[in-house]
Amino acid sequence: MRRLLKDAEHLVRLAILFAAGVLAFLIVRALLVPPGFGEYGHFRTGAMADNQKRPLGYAGRAACTECHGEEAALFAKGSHARIGCESCHGALAAHVADSDKVVPAKLEVVALCSRCHAENQARPKKQPQVDIEKHSEGNACTECHDAHSPAQ
Amino acid sequence: MTLDRRQFLSATGKYLLLTGAAAQAWAYVEQGRPEEAPGYDMNRHWWAMFIDIEKCIGCGRCVDACKVENDVPPEAHFSRTWVERYYIPPPDPIDPKKELLPIVDSPDGGRYGFPEIYPPSGGGKSFFVPKMCNHCAHSPCVQVCPVGATFEGPDGVVLVDKKYCIGCRYCVQACPYGCRFIDPRTNTVDKCTLCYHRITKGLTTACCEVCPTAARQLGDLRNPDDPIHELLRTHKVQVLKPNLATGAKAYYNGLDAAVR
Numbered sequence: 001m002r003r004l005l006k007d008a009e010h011l012v013r014l015a016i017l018f019a020a021g022v023l024a025f026l027i028v029r030a031l032l033v034p035p036g037f038g039e040y041g042h043f044r045t046g047a048m049a050d051n052q053k054r055p056l057g058y059a060g061r062a063a064c065t066e067c068h069g070e071e072a073a074l075f076a077k078g079s080h081a082r083i084g085c086e087s088c089h090g091a092l093a094a095h096v097a098d099s100d101k102v103v104p105a106k107l108e109v110v111a112l113c114s115r116c117h118a119e120n121q122a123r124p125k126k127q128p129q130v131d132i133e134k135h136s137e138g139n140a141c142t143e144c145h146d147a148h149s150p151a152q
Numbered sequence: 153m154t155l156d157r158r159q160f161l162s163a164t165g166k167y168l169l170l171t172g173a174a175a176q177a178w179a180y181v182e183q184g185r186p187e188e189a190p191g192y193d194m195n196r197h198w199w200a201m202f203i204d205i206e207k208c209i210g211c212g213r214c215v216d217a218c219k220v221e222n223d224v225p226p227e228a229h230f231s232r233t234w235v236e237r238y239y240i241p242p243p244d245p246i247d248p249k250k251e252l253l254p255i256v257d258s259p260d261g262g263r264y265g266f267p268e269i270y271p272p273s274g275g276g277k278s279f280f281v282p283k284m285c286n287h288c289a290h291s292p293c294v295q296v297c298p299v300g301a302t303f304e305g306p307d308g309v310v311l312v313d314k315k316y317c318i319g320c321r322y323c324v325q326a327c328p329y330g331c332r333f334i335d336p337r338t339n340t341v342d343k344c345t346l347c348y349h350r351i352t353k354g355l356t357t358a359c360c361e362v363c364p365t366a367a368r369q370l371g372d373l374r375n376p377d378d379p380i381h382e383l384l385r386t387h388k389v390q391v392l393k394p395n396l397a398t399g400a401k402a403y404y405n406g407l408d409a410a411v412r
């Protein structure tokens with residue numbers, strides 16, 4: 001038995017060296033691979049939470065209706081009913097958070113209306129379009145139309 | 153404290169039915185604010201987008217909203233979404249065999265709208281095509297990433313891990329739809345996240361929120377009550393470059409063969 005061990009001594013040394021190598025690999029791997037990597041696939045699970053962290057810019061129309069119920073009621077009857085408030089008024093999550101500090105900017109009416117209603121042959125035929133200069137003769141659209149219920 | 157049998161059964165019943173996160177979320181639903189409920193379960197969603205070309209009026213509000221919501225650099229070539237205008241000239245009466253090559257333009261990504269540049273009675277046809285990440289189920293961009301910095305989440309959204317991206321640009325080249333770019337401020341890749349910070353809170357994406365004609369609609373294919381199922385059933389839809397078998401999930405209604 002003793003003789004056998006003596007003969008295999010070089011093998012034991014090799015085995016220890018190999019085990020140490022494997023151990024070193026496992027330690028380095030554990031240090032380098034981030035927690036959660038591989039849980040759902042070849043990526044770090046925490047990356048999904050990172051992507052969720054962004055603050056909101058647009059609050060969504062439901063948030064607007066909470067305070068501006070009157071406008072929303074008029075709006076719901078008109079042909080613009082499906083359009084989100086922030087489509088014209090801009091991103092206003094900051095206004096929802098603090099309505100004193102952040103006030104919505106005044107809108108440049110003609111430029112804004114013509115974004116959707118200026119004549120353009122690429123637009124679908126159903127879209128109401130006008131030659132802005134001829135139609136308004138330089139007046140603001142809101143002098144005749146109510147933007148919240150434009151048929152009026 | 154004493155409970156009669158009715159209260160006891162009602163309380164235990166509720167907790168048996170709604171365990172853990174669901175019970176927490178229920179408190180928010182009862183207050184009428186379901187969107188604030190914590191515990192978004194990524195395994196119960198499969199997000200897709202329905203894009204109706206026949207409704208797009210080319211106003212560019214979506215492009216603007218995306219830039220504002222996601223702090224995308226202002227230059228047109230850094231765009232997570234953009235709108236293209238296609239113009240297909242009329243057939244040539246002398247040589248009808250001639251291939252009709254479409255002319256595509258997208259000034260500032262369509263952010264400020266499209267000035268009319270084509271003759272009104274030229275006989276050609278023109279239309280708008282909103283473009284964005286297709287959130288492919290078999291994404292070429294994910295397959296080439298050498299460090300696992302981009303991935304298809306369990307909810308079908310293709311996201312980027314900004315902490316792991318090494319900016320090697322393989323994915324930018326791999327995307328057949330041109331939906332990725334390198335953010336010059338961080339030198340990491342950037343792309344549409346399908347407004348992941350919004351949809352996980354129960355809101356829709358910024359582009360869908362502002363679209364005045366509902367030409368874009370976010371849909372959850374794992375939710376049987378989502379209106380997208382009705383839309384997909386009642387429209388003849390197509391995805392971009394179906395020959396590449398990317399499993400694209402941006403479903404286009406009214407897609408012309410000229411669109412690439």
